[in-house]
Amino acid sequence: EAGVTQFPSHSVIEKGQTVTLRCDPISGHDNLYWYRRVMGKEIKFLLHFVKESKQDESGMPNNRFLAERTGGTYSTLKVQPAELEDSGVYFCASSQYGGANEQFFGPGTRLTVL
Amino acid sequence: GEDVEQSLFLSVREGDSSVINCTYTDSSSTYLYWYKQEPGAGLQLLTYIFSNMDMKQDQRLTVLLNKKDKHLSLRIADTQTGDSAIYFCAEIYTGTASKLTFGTGTRLQVTL
Numbered sequence: 001e002a003g004v005t006q007f008p009s010h011s012v013i014e015k016g017q018t019v020t021l022r023c024d025p026i027s028g029h030d031n032l033y034w035y036r037r038v039m040g041k042e043i044k045f046l047l048h049f050v051k052e053s054k055q056d057e058s059g060m061p062n063n064r065f066l067a068e069r070t071g072g073t074y075s076t077l078k079v080q081p082a083e084l085e086d087s088g089v090y091f092c093a094s095s096q097y098g099g100a101n102e103q104f105f106g107p108g109t110r111l112t113v114l
Numbered sequence: 115g116e117d118v119e120q121s122l123f124l125s126v127r128e129g130d131s132s133v134i135n136c137t138y139t140d141s142s143s144t145y146l147y148w149y150k151q152e153p154g155a156g157l158q159l160l161t162y163i164f165s166n167m168d169m170k171q172d173q174r175l176t177v178l179l180n181k182k183d184k185h186l187s188l189r190i191a192d193t194q195t196g197d198s199a200i201y202f203c204a205e206i207y208t209g210t211a212s213k214l215t216f217g218t219g220t221r222l223q224v225t226l
Contacts, residue, residue, distance in 0.1 A: 033212070035214070040219075042118065042217055042218045042219070043202060044216070048212050048213065055212070056212070093157075095212070098212040099212060100212075101212075105157035107154065107155055107156045108156060
């Protein structure tokens with residue numbers, strides 16, 4: 001069974017540009033999560049989808065970040081316009097159920113904003 | 115609010131035991147987790163402990179939970195070079211259901 005996949009693995013963009021990250025969860029997992037690790041700090045929660053609905057978006061830093069999950073399958077996270085402080089590793093995870101059910105993580109997308 | 119802290123770096127010799135420590139602030143945590151991240155890979159769940167337990171053992175891994183001090187540790191027996199990775203502790207607490215709160219991660223370096 002394929003795990004969580006993320007694309008691209010690495011993105012380098014200039015400040016002010018737009019970047020879209022993609023996450024494909026494990027098939028059949030209704031719950032999809034985005035997390036971010038900035039500058040070697042802790043991994044922070046961004047948001048949680050249940051199917052196509054945003055269950056919790058309390059971790060989204062500001063309105064430059066837009067997450068979507070049309071159709072309840074893959075998800076995209078768009079950053080527009082990107083700022084220097086957006087650099088970091090963006091992780092996606094999925095789980096079959098919510099609550100304390102195990103979350104399976106993808107390899108992450110390393111975003112570098114110059 | 116929740117806060118999870120870890121030391122940043124640990125170096126051990128192959129064959130020795132490693133102990134990675136974590137402190138957390140939220141006393142209503144329900145589950146506490148240890149994740150491992152190898153270079154270029156995602157986070158892999160190693161083990162977890164329910165908050166009403168004191169200890170959990172799984173092969174070479176032993177998790178100890180001191181609820182009074184809000185202290186969690188992961189002991190790896192007979193540490194191998196393949197154990198070199200970043201280890202994150204994380205918690206879920208009842209107020210936030212599915213949201214994991216992570217520590218900063220401890221980089222474990224295993225030397226020969």
